[in-house]
Amino acid sequence: MEEGRTRKKQPGGGAGGLGRYAGYGMAWVLAALLGGWAGLALDKWLGTSPALALLGALAGAGAGLYTLYARLVLEPAAKEKNQKE
Secondary structure (H helix, E strand, C coil): CCCCCCCCCCCCCHHHHHHHHHHHHHHHHHHHHHHHHHHHHHHHHHCCCCHHHHHHHHHHHHHHHHHHHHHHHHHHHHHHHHHHC
16 A cells, blocks of 8 residues: 555444444334334234234334435435535
């Protein structure tokens, strides 16, 4: 490596980035599980088939995916826009 040259640190790189992205994945999984659990509870209470559990799991997964999108796409774009102003 040439002397005098420095490497730019990549934001979110290394072990810190791994932990952050693993946390995002865990939040998505927990949202889906929580939605499924709530649907199961409603199914037991109403005496229905597991349709509400499936709908709850899908709603939780959708909410988790939106959160991932917001954290990984919308927030960095907003930060970049604010820095340019």
